[in-house]
Amino acid sequence: MTTLPLPAAGVPEREMSAAAPRRSRREVREITLIVATALTIVTVGLFNHGFMSTQNLRFMLLNSVVLSLVALGQTLVIATRGIDLSVAPVMGLTAVVTGLLAQSSGLPLVGAVGIAIVLGLLLGTLNGLLVARLAIPPIITTLGTYSLYSGLVFVYSNGTQVDSVPRAYATLGNGFVAPFIPVPIAVVVLAVALLLVWFMLNHTRFGRAILAVGNNDAAAYNAGIGVTGVKVRVYALSGLLAAIAGLMFVCYTGSATVTTGTGDHVELQSIAVALIGGTAIAGGRGNVVGTVLGSLFLSVILTALVFIHVPPIWYSAGEGLMILVTVTAGMRQNRGGAN
Amino acid sequence: MSYAAAETAPVAAGHYQATEVTKTFGSVSVLRGVSLTLRPGRIHTMMGENGAGKSTLFKILSGLLRPTTGELRLDGAPVAFSAPHDAHQRGIYLVPQEPALMPELTVAETMFVGQLPTRAGFPRRVDWPGLRRQAQQALSSLGLAIDVGQLARHLSIAQQQQVECAKALLRGCRIILFDEPTSPLTSHEVERLFGIMRRLRDDGCTLGFISHRMDEVLDISDDISVLRDGALVDTVDRSGFDRVRLLSQMVGREMRVIPRRTASFSTGRPMLQVEGLAHAPRFHDVGFTLHEGEVLGLAGLVGAGRTEIAETIFGIRTPDAGHVRLGGDEITGLAPHAIIRRGLVYVPEDRARHGAILPMTITENITSGLLDRLRQRFGLIDRNDEDRTGAAIVTQYRVRCAGIDQPLRQLSGGNQQKVVFGKWMGLQPRVAILDEPTRGVDVGAKDEIYELIEELAKAGLAILVISSEMEELVRLCDRVLSIYEGRIVAEIEGADITPARVGQSYLSRDGLAA
Secondary structure: OOOOOOOOOOOOOOOOOOOOOOOOHHHHHHHHHHHHHHHHHHHHHHHOHHHHOHHHHHHHHHHOHHHHHHHHHHHHHHHOOOOOOOHHHHHHHHHHHHHHHHHHHOOOHHHHHHHHHHHHHHHHHHHHHHHHOOOOOHHHHHHHHHHHHHHHHHHHHOOOOEOOOOHHHHHHHHOEEEOOEEEEHHHHHHHHHHHHHHHHHHHOHHHHHHHHHHHOHHHHHHOOOOHHHHHHHHHHHHHHHHHHHHHHHHHHHOOEOOOOOOOOOHHHHHHHHHHHOOOOOOOOOOOHHHHHHHHHHHHHHHHHHHHOOOOHHHHHHHHHHHHHHHHHHHHHHHHHHHO | OOOHHHHHOOOOOOOEEEEEEEEEEOOEEEEEEEEEEEOOOEEEEEEOOOOOOHHHHHHHHOOOOOOOEEEEEEOOEEEOOOOHHHHHHOOEEEEOOOOOOOOOOEHHHHHHOOOOOEEOOOOOEEOHHHHHHHHHHHHHHOOOOOOOOOEHHHOOHHHHHHHHHHHHHHOOOOEEEEOOOOOOOOHHHHHHHHHHHHHHHHOOOEEEEEOOOHHHHHHHOOEEEEEEOOEEEEEEEHHHOOHHHHHHHHHOOOOOOOOOOOOOOOOOOEEEEEEEEEEOOOEEEEEEEEEOOOEEEEEEOOOOOHHHHHHHHOOOOOOOEEEEEEOOEEOOOOOHHHHHHOOEEEEOOOHHHHHOOOOOEHHHHHHOOOHHHOOEEOOEEOHHHHHHHHHHHHHHOOOOOOOOOOEHHHOOHHHHHHHHHHHHHOOOOOEEEEEOOOOOOOHHHHHHHHHHHHHHHHOOOEEEEEOOOHHHHHHHOOEEEEEEOOEEEEEEEHHHOOHHHHHHHOOOOOOOOO
């Protein structure tokens, strides 16, 4: 390297055009979601003041925590161009295992956290190994483990269910940080998880490797990225987050059954809110802030259905309709930004 | 590992030598004992026909493939790579024709994928400002003004190649191989790329280059190696450059082709008339007339725009300008099914994707295009009529098979192609466009297909043949049009259709004038 110095002398030339699209699409998506959420709150609130009460706002926020946690992991998986359907039974199994142990033998909360972490990493890693090492397509792998893990819930619970949890659990699920700070502990848990995942995805080599793999795994391999390892770790993380969501669920509701997670189709909801939040189903682009805003938006919409007296038998159809509309609108927004 | 690694990367003297390198895929031998040396401060070009082994050689040199036997030496020391990343670390970088894009990442980030610079401290975080600055500087040092903050998906292919060059430098690579970079580029973009290549060469980098275009090869190369059928024919330096000799070395083998006894059809009844047809940027102002019973060839390099011309005539693409008439009737802009009904068929190049349904039987394949012509009973297809139709075509096209109910995938490539022909000819077209009609067909069966084509022409069918094999064009055609970068640059007729003339005619924009 003699006559071709890097960095070169001289100022970098002017950028091609001021209008060249930058990474602004994300912010656009986040603003859109915030505005849509706020508009929904205000519109419904005009007809029913109870909707805008502090209490209800807090409820809607709290209600989105479990889904947000699952969807954070799902976002990472989708960013690698994968998909994780098994998040629902991983969440359900963790809720049932920790809940039953707490209910029957007074398992301390610390122990429950430990079990959730181990269980989530274990089940997630199994997904990752099947996808990355055996090269089974993610949708097939996690469809299989979906059934497998759901089956384990039946085996473990053996017909019993969680009806109540010890006080420490309930506090984690419903309590405030301090009596004079009316911020739910669960929201703090989510905020910490979001911060960690956001930092990892946007500011660490591992996070950027996730996106590189999702963009083009052959090229990522050629550039020296350990593609297999990245994928295994991403599925492990998804399992971990789903398990933590399961623990938060049992703490929040005080109950868990064999249909926890799978009954509400958490796997589909988590995919939907990730897409609503601006993550690309084709991989390579992940927006974790958008994901959390997306699940908050979903929570607000679902609560709004109750407040505007939609008959309960329509909830599921309404949720589906809203997901279709939002995902379609979001994809149009992306296409608009593409050129 | 931070960016500093690039500065400590080996400042290789850059003599990169391949010795007796062979490569086989299964039983197919792609490279047979190739030995050559790339030297610093020189641009070394590989020439050869399609399938000569040029790309395979570059893939081996850059760690994408491993040689079956043979040795690579970098400045005298043997090297072996298990992945391209290993080659990068030894200073060797391959710029592919269409670089593998990471569409959703910024240009700056794509340049550092796999070795993002980080800031010290905990947690270790990516140094985004530093990354952008270094990326912008690397591009500026090559005289490029590309906004590194934009998403990579917004780059043109030319820009992607330029970014790849800067990426090679950022990784400290001084041996840079270009695998046929110019074929998707416009002439202006080629000049720009050559500017960069000369700059790198003058700086002492070792450059490898692949191109089919004679003009540009003679323009930019310091050394030229000719490959043929996986073997090195010759390496010459600038003093030994000779257009005609290089050409004959590329084509090489004795031409034992018996040309068709050609006839002049310019007074015959015109069947297909194309006027001023254009589809930017792939081809411009294409015009010709195809007559009843004539076989007209389209010669050209891969990417010259021949398939696009055929697809536009057939209605798959909408032309920007121009007219297509079939037997005097305007068919410009009609959809393929309407054009088929008027008597023009297009047999595409990729048989497995577009022409043949491999799991289905021979009969089902043949009749799939003419179901509405079969006899029906109460709206149901008469299976006996279907079988009769299938059997008739199997006989007429001399398909060798166990029976008409045999699945197509069990047949050889040549027999599959006969079935595909039979399927289309069952429609009794007036004009047929055949795109690479003998691709994937073994040598023996080729002759049979040529005979079929001749019989069809004799029966009055007007045939347009797209082929990359000179022998095929010489064997079949009454007339050959040469396409270069989307324009007709030469027309060769009758006795003038020889391998040498055809081969030379499409290698430059001047056609045969040069």
